[in-house]
Amino acid sequence: MEDEWLWGWDPTPGIVSVWAEPDGRAFVWRRLPGSGTLVREDVRFRPWLLLSSLEDLEHLGERLRPEHEGPAPHRVTYQELEGSGALRYVVRANDGRALNAAVLHGAAQRLGRPIGHLRELGPNAVLAPPPEEQYLIASGRTYFRELGFDDLHRLQFDLETTGLEPDRDRIFLVALRDPEGRTEVLEAHGDGNAAEAALLQRLVARIRAVDPDVIENHNLHGFDLPFLARRAQRLGVPLALGRAGAPGLRQRPASRGATPGRDSAGRASDPMRRSRYTVPGRELIDTLDAVLRHDFAARELPGHGLKAVARHLGLAGPEREHIPGARVYEVYRSDPERVRRYARDDVTEAAGVARMLGGAAFALARMAPRRYERLADAGPATGVLDPLLVRAYVRAGAALPAHEEGDGTPHSGAALHLFATGVARHVVKADVASLYPSLMREYRIGPRRDRLGVLLALVDRLVEQRLAAKARARAAAPGSPERHTHEALSAAMKIVVNSAYGYLGAVGLTRFADVHAANEVTRRGREVLALLCRELAQRGVTLLEADTDGVYFAVPEDWREADERRVVSEVAALLPPRVHLEFDGRYAAMLSHEPKNYALQPYDGPLVLRGVAFRSSRAEPFGEDFLRRALRLLLEGDIPGVREVYVTTVTALRRRAVPTLEVTARVRLTKTPAQYLATRGRRRELTYEAVLASGRTHWATGEHVRIYRAVGGRAGLLPDPDADDNTGAVSDPRDYDIDFYVRLLRETFAARLVRGLTPEDFAAVFADPGQPSLFAPSLTQARPILTVLNEGILPLPLGEGGG
Template sequence: MNTGQGEQDEWLWGWDPTPGIVSVWAEPDGRAFVWRRLPETRALVRENVRFRPWLLLSSLEDLGTRPSDATYEELDGPGTFRYLVRANDGRALTRALLYGASKRLGRPVEYLRDVGPDRVFSLPPEEQYLVASGRTYFRDLAFDDLRRMQFDLETTGLDAERDRIFLIAVRDPDGRTETLHHENEAELLRQLVQRVQACDPDVIENHNLQGFDLPFLAQRAQKLGVALALGRAGLPGLRPRTSARLRTRYTVPGREFIDSMDAVRRHDFSARDLPGHGLKAVARHFGLAGPEREHISGAHVYDVFRRDPERVRRYAEDDVREAAGIARLLGGAAFALARMAPRRYERLADAGPATGVLDPLLVRAYLRAGVALPAHEPSDGTPHQGAALYLFATGIARRIVKADVASLYPSLMRQYRIGPRRDRLGVLLALVDRLVEQRLTAKAKAKECPPGSPERYTHEAMSAAMKIVVNSAYGYMGASSLTRFADVHAANEVTRRGREVLDLLCRELAARGVTLLEADTDGVYFSVPESFDEADERRIVSEVAELLPSRVHLEFDGRYAAMLSHEPKNYALQPYSGSLLLRGVAFRSSRAEPFGEEFLRRALRSLLTGGDVMGAREAYVAMVTSLRRREVTTFDVSARVRLTKSPSHYMTTRTQRRELSYEAVLASGRTTWTSGEHVRVYRATGGRAALLPDPDADDNDASAVPDPRDYDVEYYVRLLRETFAARLSRALSPEDFSAAFEDPEQLSLFNRTLAQARPILTVLREGVLHESASRDDNSA
């Protein structure tokens, strides 16, 4: 269907130009409250408006006794949900539908979800209002126009049933920090409420706000009988909501709760460069932690407070300053998404880009056009073909070039007009077209603005948001039964075209005398001959780019001195200048013991910088020696693991198989834990399972963690060789590998000299094709 640019802009941005919306709250009875900052003065105003709540139905059969003020509109097209029913009071409309469904089914039906996913479609009241009105958040506002407040709780422990809050750090919207303390915990919570009301922020932020602070605060307030009037519309206070990932989150009228942990996870999903997701680790990584930053182990904060309260106050104020910095650094994408999608800002911050962003955009577009929506369809059994991933060589190569294929799958969707079969309006493709065009414009504008300026930040955030949505379009189509317009056949056509492009790309590069190493939808790594300089490298990338389809862009993306190719998407890169880069779980994993990763970095630097096999051997001997002398800290031999089994589940299987992580928790005296909780464990002497406080979970510094040094030395020596050193096996011949990583205390009488040993590169015949799920497959 042909559509004009104006209509496509409405699909992307909405159509109501009302500026300055910072929060929307709506009730099922048709009342909506809209808080706005006036663009000229940034003064806050509140609008109380009425809207007509609505439902989409596949049939009017269950609405035989609909409210007298209810109206319906039959939508065009073959979609399942073809009746748009509105009423003055959404509660009365829902009651009528549930009554009719109960009569039809011959049993009580209490919830809309029980009517049937192919019979009714509903949205939360705020989204009903935003979809119907065409309004979105933050028009004509910059991120720094928001009044943002941060608070962080300091508690005597992690169990809200028995532990309490003794201190609260607050950073106000003007950047001032303070700590609240009172011997009476109930009075302390009232002080927090008063500070929030006095500061009147649009947004409340913290790191792990939804994972810890708000749940703990809600439980303590309930236990103490304190009313948490943290919103802008009085009581009740914190209200639970279910997030896209089925976790309980909290919300209030008039303010948005933003957990910077969501932005950190979203960043690391694509960049894979963070050492952990805890506040301290992320702040250090981004240079937000000052040299005087106070560090205290989470388990000891209360004890330190009783001896040295000023130290804990400094520690807590550092926390909220860093939380504010992370939220600003990584939060721009969610802010920009809220300018597009008809959802609350806080919901977009924790949503996946497919069901969380694309679905609301598609729903709004179809209702704006008066066209019926399809229901979710079950899969027809056609398997989703994974992305092509070629491994051409393993081992160490030198003079490396990366040629980047920018957004390959969205580019192929645009090139060959591949969209979901049931998207008869062509909305998804139109959105991809408009987002790509406007992303390029935003990137260009960002480059024209001074570094660090609010204008540059705004344009960069918009570009990042658009990239998130564009790159999720292919995953949206491939997520069978999870998304409304899923089409596995269209997704498979995209991957087929992607294979064709990769095959052409690799064939043409090889014809120009390079050694291919790895190729996937992100690009190609290859090694060039010694005679090549950077101009030659750029020239062959440019030549091959000219042979690709017009909308598929190949760019010169970097050059490196050396690369260890281990497995598909698992490699190490040594730049010509700068630090070693590690990619893939073989080299970087939140579960890996830090001592092993430190050894790998030292050994890799030796192998990649000068082909120094003896240097790798020395790194290995040094680490074995440090382990046997117990010079390695207990933290550095511990692993961070996620508990996926409930206590009852584990106890039923414990007799058949004992697992280190759960045994460590039990050995610490705990009998309960939460499924999904992370803990840090290690193997102690005698094979015992032991538990350490987790800096990443508790936001402590690793140096503050207790260090008993009671680990099983020989277990970790074996782990060093069999797990970590094994990741270097493709860089050496079998004989050199055995000699390099032989136990220094058990040398063979015929030990091999490494003086002449050199790393190797093994070229695989024709390359090995691996199928992998695209990152975007998981974006729903």
């Protein structure tokens, strides 16, 4: 039963896409394992809803019958589920639209007012999954059984446009990469509407000829598909991109994507509402989702744009063509071959990012009863665990509980201890692997209302099978499809396992939330963390920082790696059986700045930065560059070297030797033009003033721009070279406010080093080089410092001297 809860029960292999209609028709596309042949199945299913009561269907009279009497035309059947849950009736019909209409009619009669949509009845009265999920939950099927990621037929396409506004700009070139890895470029032959329309028709024909299972690109749902849909609408070109049904892209709600429409003035009709596109038979995957998911866990990417990610992941070749986005069309008119290379590089890199980071979503689709494209942008709690739990309860014939708002009990936070700040040498990290899920398993802590114990059963199975997947990955050849598949499966399982605790604490958001159970997990977590910290300290180490992810500590200089591993193993043996403490790394030095904000220098390899103090998407590049160079020198103990880096940077700013791009901050626009203009008279904001000063009067919420402070307090705007749309640096005005950026360097970036220096040394290192002092202290004997904090000391438990 537990395996059915996790994987479904129908063994049908090779499903690559499912499309279901509310009228009970489902279309299933499969690639036969081994041959790769694509087949399509047209099947019928009975659409269904979960209701808390049959009251809104009583008007059907004799047409409402128990499920055991069987289906019939125009009949609605019901099955009462067992247990005390609020959603206790599964109602089914041959046509989902008729079923929904019947419920809405009855609800309108009961409430005495029109009801336009089932969601108006609330989540405790009705649960209505999308048709595909109804089909997958009822059938027990899931995507991709017996397939590897490389078995999918994946196509990437990328638009090159004359500008960012689809109502006035146009598409002049499209790059494609087919499932075999071949790239091609389609171009408009001329400047008019007819030429662009012909280009879009060739694009549609090419996609249909290649017939991919998956279409991918970076920012696909934020730029390419919305732009393509708008241009096709204006030009009257049917976008027959799907494998069945009416031509055209369809929209579905989403938390991140494009605004769904614009009014007559070109403004977003509802800037707070987002949507994504979908078509029958193909999965539309935005690699930006995989990048965001990866960076949420790893916190290592320099940015989220395709080019920045590709460089970081080693996917960008040495011959990669670079063109500032705003100049692409200009360059195309004089050197089209250069733009063709640029566009081909884009789709090649998008394919690489999808393969390297997209495996987790692929593996999730093997488990959860949702379309692959929905799992790619879903949160792990409501997007993955909820469908798994619903399927388990429906399969078991058990009623589902209603959402509860909670009893007012606050959710206690995770344990976090900062024991020391400053620079420590010979640092070790001991990792507590998935502490909270491990405690849930060890002490059987699950949601009170999960009477089937599904959540704990899923966590148990996932932990066990993740270990097996990791072992299979290690046994497979490096770089092989088998290794990639098993690594992706392991990563997906980790995502779901680690979300189980968050699911518990999300009161009012998840169906089985239980703040008391979540607080018991955190209580146990604090006990375990206190135990391992005390035991480590008793073995002669200096504790630096500890939280639910692990502990950093410094060891004596004469210790070797064997001593470090021995201590970790000794302490690990004292922890509860399912809580695993692992040796996770050793570092030459660490700067501990604030909780969860630190810099690590490995014995070999690049500097590692963690926390918003050291890594921020808004940080000015010149400051980040200074900080990295200064941190490396500080961790080596070279204080005069830190001073030299500071003086060099200040001098470069004052000589305007720093490019303007290096002083810009990358910020996200969160207000529409109308919203900002409504408050501009009371409060002016540099970001929006920069956009307005550039001559722009329209922009989209969610757009990123690079701004800076120019001389005289003016606001400046530069296009973002890492943006994956048509923006980019055009010129370098070098008109930034020098004094402002010198202050920013000292007060923001240099301040990150304050914990590693005495006050006197800090003042000397970051003294203004333009105002030399006759009494400046020598830095030749200066050394980094480490300060042990009393507030980091862990209390002893009762019975060991505690009060």
